Amino acid sequence: MSGQAFQMITERVGYFPGHVNIGLVIGEHGAVLIDSGLDTQNAKKIKKGLDAIAQPLYAIIQTHSHADHFGGNAYLLGCWPEARVYAPPLEEAIIRNPILEPIYLNMGAAPLDDLKNKFLLAQPSRVDHLLPLDEGIEIDGVPFFILSLPGHSWQQVGVVCDEICFAADSYLGEEVLEKHKLPFLVDAHETLLSLHKLLATNYRGYVPGHGAYTTTSHDAVNKNIAWHERIFSVICDLLVEETTPEEALTLLCERLHISIENASSYVLFRTAFMGYLVGLQKTKRVAYRFEQNRWLWRTVQDGAEGAER
Numbered sequence: 001m002s003g004q005a006f007q008m009i010t011e012r013v014g015y016f017p018g019h020v021n022i023g024l025v026i027g028e029h030g031a032v033l034i035d036s037g038l039d040t041q042n043a044k045k046i047k048k049g050l051d052a053i054a055q056p057l058y059a060i061i062q063t064h065s066h067a068d069h070f071g072g073n074a075y076l077l078g079c080w081p082e083a084r085v086y087a088p089p090l091e092e093a094i095i096r097n098p099i100l101e102p103i104y105l106n107m108g109a110a111p112l113d114d115l116k117n118k119f120l121l122a123q124p125s126r127v128d129h130l131l132p133l134d135e136g137i138e139i140d141g142v143p144f145f146i147l148s149l150p151g152h153s154w155q156q157v158g159v160v161c162d163e164i165c166f167a168a169d170s171y172l173g174e175e176v177l178e179k180h181k182l183p184f185l186v187d188a189h190e191t192l193l194s195l196h197k198l199l200a201t202n203y204r205g206y207v208p209g210h211g212a213y214t215t216t217s218h219d220a221v222n223k224n225i226a227w228h229e230r231i232f233s234v235i236c237d238l239l240v241e242e243t244t245p246e247e248a249l250t251l252l253c254e255r256l257h258i259s260i261e262n263a264s265s266y267v268l269f270r271t272a273f274m275g276y277l278v279g280l281q282k283t284k285r286v287a288y289r290f291e292q293n294r295w296l297w298r299t300v301q302d303g304a305e306g307a308e309r
Helices: 040-052 073-079 091-096 100-105 174-180 188-199 218-238 245-256 263-282
Strands: 013-016 022-026 031-034 057-061 084-087 135-139 142-148 157-161 164-168 205-208 286-291 294-299
Touching: 013 040, 022 040, 022 157, 040 073, 057 073, 057 135, 084 091, 084 135, 091 100, 100 263, 174 218, 188 218, 188 263, 218 245, 218 263, 245 263, 245 294, 263 286
Parallel strands: 031 057, 057 084, 164 205
Antiparallel strands: 013 022, 022 031, 135 142, 142 157, 157 164, 286 294
């Protein structure tokens, strides 16, 4: 992402393409960004881009609270202290207290030092306004629609302006899916609901958090739906023989050709795997019980009873 590598889609709506796409909307008094990227290095490039078009930063709309989407806030708010920050409920708590991300990834325990890296622990950012969910909002004279798209994160949102949908991480580009194999999410059931919600839209264009801008999202969204359903099927196949989540995750990684080599990767894959189990349990496709201090999960056969509590 070079200093002026922003691409305009409409007269006032564009984006900074990169590992994380950053939305750009020109308001009456300055620029409204949608997310801010991973860190200070990326934020400096965004600032150069805004300086090149003589636009001060008016506001940042956060789609969700993962470090790679708000890590640039600290630098940008240092440059423009009057800028306002908007975020969804619940997500804003993590943006203000980023240590919560490595805490929840570490199953609520104090995070290991290896989990305190810029990919999992951003610098804190204030949040000035809570975003509505599935409602409109006006920022700097520009109307936005906030589209609730949970699943990848608890209250992730998409942002629509001038019929351009910034879809956050509700779906991933094909190359990103193939790279990560087991995409991060906290609830696969909600992820699929959000994908079907996107399928029902017909905006002028779509910018995912990771992937290419397209004039239709249908191909990419259908690819994501098929990807998640395939992982569901693999997990159900693995759980025909009752096993623990830890053992099942190991088997799933082997099946998907995933090699976990550090603590960060492990907690991300473990959380994603539990997100798939949650999705399967919500639809009564898997169940669990406890025996000899082991948490055992199994595929539910037709007519079988639900999980024992």
